Amino acid sequence: MTDFRSDNTCGIHPAVMDAIQKANTGTDSSYGADGYSVELKKRLSDLFEKEVSIWLTNTGTAANSLALSSLVKPFQSVICHQNSHINTDECAAPEFFTSGARLYAVKGENGKMDLSQLQHYLNHTKDLRPHTSIPVCISVTQATECGTVYSLNELQKIAEFAKKNALSIHMDGARFANALTTLQCTPAEMTWKSGVDVLSLGGTKNGAMMAEVIVFFNQNLTTDFDFRHKRAGQLMSKMRFMACQWLALLENNLWINNALQANNRAKKLADIFQKYQFTLPWPVESNAVFVSLPKNIADALIADNIQFYDWHSDISPLYRFVTSCFTTEADLQSLEKSLDRMVISYDGLH
Amino acid sequence: MTDFRSDNTCGIHPAVMDAIQKANTGTDSSYGADGYSVELKKRLSDLFEKEVSIWLTNTGTAANSLALSSLVKPFQSVICHQNSHINTDECAAPEFFTSGARLYAVKGENGKMDLSQLQHYLNHTKDLRPHTSIPVCISVTQATECGTVYSLNELQKIAEFAKKNALSIHMDGARFANALTTLQCTPAEMTWKSGVDVLSLGGTKNGAMMAEVIVFFNQNLTTDFDFRHKRAGQLMSKMRFMACQWLALLENNLWINNALQANNRAKKLADIFQKYQFTLPWPVESNAVFVSLPKNIADALIADNIQFYDWHSDISPLYRFVTSCFTTEADLQSLEKSLDRMVISYDGLH
Amino acid sequence: MTDFRSDNTCGIHPAVMDAIQKANTGTDSSYGADGYSVELKKRLSDLFEKEVSIWLTNTGTAANSLALSSLVKPFQSVICHQNSHINTDECAAPEFFTSGARLYAVKGENGKMDLSQLQHYLNHTKDLRPHTSIPVCISVTQATECGTVYSLNELQKIAEFAKKNALSIHMDGARFANALTTLQCTPAEMTWKSGVDVLSLGGTKNGAMMAEVIVFFNQNLTTDFDFRHKRAGQLMSKMRFMACQWLALLENNLWINNALQANNRAKKLADIFQKYQFTLPWPVESNAVFVSLPKNIADALIADNIQFYDWHSDISPLYRFVTSCFTTEADLQSLEKSLDRMVISYDGLH
């Protein structure tokens, strides 16, 4: 079985598992007052070159929605890309956690928001006060749901737009490490130096069991956040087992190495598809490869025990292959061999 | 350090840790479609002698509030004991998850609801339709926050009261195993045979890392529950690592043995306190011991590195000591020795 | 001053005012148990040729949002036109009243939803269960925000689509009478015979002081609705003064005559604009006329004390002129005279 379905079908990185085991000695204060949680806050402050406040959650959905609830009031709205996870995959969790705030979805190529059409709308909403819900926040997904990565320059432009329009910025970083590796910049540059107020920092897709961190760069937003976190059922009692996962990821740069390996495998995967001249709708800049495959090819791959997701595109058949730090050369070879065989057997593929 | 603060300051039971590690091989379907989750549903159906539907959460707060959201509409209310966890310790999470339903807290000795005063109120609310929020559900905590346990007979009376008044029943079973061990009855008898519709089945306080299960005995309530679970940020991607914890607890009756050990230690703890004639306000029927201590004794214990919680009672100084499956004879001896020394040094204790 | 700003800038129709005064004798039961409210339910049941349940509200926002709250759960969504009032003008009230349900806005010419693109999306959402919010309801605006009217045939197609996809139907009838007059059909044909489950029946824009009625054709939806209505702050104590307004509108077909007069004036308004070859983007089928005017013409009209709204179109300057039962021939003549003068003075208008 070769599994390219998602970077969440894999297990826990051995070093993370090891950390959980090591944390399992004696008793410790519950609800985040443990030593691991305290240490993690320090380590992340160092990493981001800024005093940050952090809260751990068990899912990206909770991280994103809780983060947004600190940025937007129930009668306001959040600008996001129409393909963003908060818009398509979180079952109205943002509305739930924010007590009813609205998402304002915009289009844009390569999974990146096109803000150029937005200025007119924003100006207009001010005239409509209080008849319409006014955007006060932008949520940026880095890396995007299309596997692309906003450049620092692009993030800067969003920051300028946000500043001009008094919008705060949330970053959905479920695949933060994958993007960081691609940009080869510092975590600070990709976040608060690019105007980000709150980050959902994903660990689960990068080798953790489950450990997402809400990272606040703007301390003004955190006054009441411990109440929100508790009220949302996210204040886990044995929090040390959450915090230790991220400590392990940070140790020896494991999180970067994991992302690097996943990204590299994705690039090779893209090469393989391109060798057979399949179309890749978006540049491969992180660990997800989207590819247009004829349905018979897709079916044949499945028959060969290669797993991946049908992306249900409106247009043509589109499939998603995702790599992780667990993806091996052997996985790639399985896919390549399978494709090789088909090209021969189907002869004149397209 | 001797830790009686809570049954959540301890770690993960070795067998549970072992199970997490064993589950960490290869890839598996995410979001609860994995083999462990499927198996757990089967195992719990066997255990409860009934086809159940289950959902896993990372905290008891999420389990309780999500369970309640399936039983009560936003304009209705839930009857609970005034000391219940949902009323005092979950920061209005029930209101959050139910979109605004109200808790109607009642008093009652030994942490158990006294329903005798309630009939008049319930009759009255019907006259007040639609001016007042009408209770449609009772939430029973088993074992209670006072460390006591409802007898099967008491549960039966609640069930009759509920049936007569068309109320559903939720059971907060954060310490379900501790109660079950005390009653020496079957899980079925303590739940659906006693009218319980939904159970929050706690694992975290009984040796798990974090694993609470919402168990539905009434399938009519589950139609949309997967959406609620997802929307609440509780649909974890690597769910196998949640399910495997409970599979380990069920293996070889570990969950019962853990509870039994905790309960036994609590009984001994109570004996120790009674030896010195300290007052225990409530019978010790599970793994929590509440005791009235003179403040100087409490302070001296703390100085002796014995940890426990000040229960902030309105009346007299009250302290809570909780045991777990990790509590050792040595822990008890530390406490006893400490008390011994004080009795001698303080001479004429009270 | 000639006022074409909206059909809500005018006052109360004399017959409605008269009814309020007549209702003002002696005491009556409060909270809708009065004789007028009882009578209104009977009269509307007769009108719609079906036993209906009704609730009165003070605004269309409350009527629409409350109606939707009976059709959609917090984790579900509502399909609507992107120009619909619930989408653009109610400040996330639908999200508020439904506890967080989402609007799924679709495009479509002439302010009417184009459902043809929707089937693929609906099929797809089922695969995404429970990761995405699933539409369970369509909200149709009749007459539309563009001043157009769905034909019975078009409503029938929506009904078929809804039935096929298990969607309920809400109708925003803020200008229900204006549409009904245009279609020259029965209220039953335009509602439940076209699959409508709940109607927001507008009175305010048709001569009432403030009186919107939520009309349920599907009694299964009303079990708890009195609680929702109360909880939303809409259970007015002196309800007779709300009900009597609609009784007056129904008396002698006043509501239809009011709508007819407004619609006729709008048609004449359209004729005037077309005489000068201004572009009307949408057919004039109710009491709103949208027209593209050069900005200098618009400014000159304003200078002539003619009031109307700038519609802030993305494309070209677009203005809205609305008529009501209070709009007079003199109003139309003022406009025409004003335009006449400009055409002469500006010479070569475009």
Next chain:
Amino acid sequence: MTDFRSDNTCGIHPAVMDAIQKANTGTDSSYGADGYSVELKKRLSDLFEKEVSIWLTNTGTAANSLALSSLVKPFQSVICHQNSHINTDECAAPEFFTSGARLYAVKGENGKMDLSQLQHYLNHTKDLRPHTSIPVCISVTQATECGTVYSLNELQKIAEFAKKNALSIHMDGARFANALTTLQCTPAEMTWKSGVDVLSLGGTKNGAMMAEVIVFFNQNLTTDFDFRHKRAGQLMSKMRFMACQWLALLENNLWINNALQANNRAKKLADIFQKYQFTLPWPVESNAVFVSLPKNIADALIADNIQFYDWHSDISPLYRFVTSCFTTEADLQSLEKSLDRMVISYDGLH
């Protein structure tokens, strides 16, 4: 028929009705931009000797809940008397409008909160951060639901308690005028000079058709309130007909005279009951009289076409008689005659 059921079963005061009619000329800006609304803000600022911000609602439920939503976050709570309208008669509307904040109900004689027990609880909640919902606001009902009135001295003590504990103060003034008349103080003294931040100023029970005003004395709280008001479905289009009602009440001190008349009638009512030595549990300080009547007397009164409410007391049969500005001497005489007859016929009444 003699109606003592409530001060909301009566009609509209002639002067208010007259004002509505006079406002019904020509067109005016909608949504509160009309001249009447602007004038009302000015008049109320004069009345309260302070620049106030105001919003009109159609019910007291909406006024109270909306006001609270500006004072309390979803995870916080509001202290109120257990008999307060928000606690017993508004069907969880406060929870709805505040997105889930909790009411913390306290007891107290004569319908007035006894804050003496509260300090311990408030201190304690701070230790429980973030596990429990923390009170940040007190809601005071003036006049109370028991027909009593807080003295200025009592209000001052609440203000001191609030200040000491960083609590804001909301006043439910559904019967504000009745209380004001009793205290014979200025509106300023009974509100912001007594620490009140927001007032729900009732007009409906004092002669209006429906017109409650949310009055903000603290401008910091109003930044976003127009959005809340709109989102709650309370931004009525023909707002002038709401504002003109309160302008009429203020004209020639009508609101005070109305309250005075109601209060005086209530006093006489109390005298009548006391003449027959019936027990009045609470002092009669506004326009509500509560009286313990033997059930046969109550039944006989009803048979005599005298209407009033059974108060469903837990203890003994308790009935509520409410007067309004419409209550006449003849109404009182009917009651007295009826009682006279009974005393003779039943002979040896108790």
